[in-house]
Every structure is written in structure tokens, then in C-alpha cells.
Amino acid sequence: MSRVFHSDSILLNQAFEDKISAIKKAGEILIDLGCIQSEYIDSMIERDEKISVYIGNGVAIPHGMAGSEKYIKASGVSFIQVPKGVSFGPDKIAYLIIGIAGVDEEHLEILAKLAITCSDMGKIEKLRTAKTKEEVLEILSDL
Secondary structure (H helix, E strand, O other), X not given: OHHHOOHHHEEOOOOOOOXXXXXXXXXXXXXXXXXXXXXXHHHHHHHHHHOOXXXXXXXXXXXXXXXXXXXXXXXXXXXEEEEEEXXXXXXXXXXEEEEEEOOOOHXXXXXXXXXXXXXXXXHHHHHHHOOOHHHHHHHOOOX
């Protein structure tokens, strides 16, 4: 699925004042890639309000609510490294923000692949400390 994730999808060494800013930036990358309409970002924020998009291990995976599919033009993944972290709630600090938009069943396929990668603390640490986009692409090559 290299078409959904490439170097233009990646931002390293970022900082955010709050989780809303982080989610918006993840969505803005997807807009810039031509994957979503701006309304999808609102759905990503709403999803976090209803059920936290923080999945543990220092990772948040913002994505839209059911029904937001109409705002997705193409499948895509955005990746933001936040070395100092951003709070997604008490004891929920995200150092990696991975925004996703998936057309049809690709949404679940992307989530499943990310879940496997994000359960490996060795890979998470490498993503947190990556200095180049190439390092990130290598670790997330299965996307």
C-alpha cells in the first residue's frame, strides 16, 4: 500500500499545544495529499471526543466517525512525530500521531497494519527517535 503512505505524508520533530491542534495537522496533511475534504477533520475531532483516538504506547490514530466516508477522496496516512508529546488525556501522552483515511475496506486494513506495528515497542521507539523520513518509511513499509 505504498500509495497511501510516502515521504510527503511525514512530519518530524513537531510540537503542539493540545490534541486538537495535533489532530487538525494530521488532517491537513491528508488534505494536502488530496485524500480528504476539510469536513473529515471535524469528524476526526468528533471521534476523539466520543472515543479517544489514543491507542496506547504513546500513539494516537485520529480517523473519522462512521458516516464520514463521504469526505474521503482517496486512502491516505499522515505521520507526525512529536518528541515532547501532546496530551490526549490523563496519562495519555502521544509522541506519534498517525492520521488515517481509508476508502471502503482499506480503512480497516490500514488500522490493522498500524495496530500490529504499534504493539511493537521497539518499532515505536525507532519511530519516536527517527531523524529522517526514510527511517519512518522503512519501519512503516507494510503500509
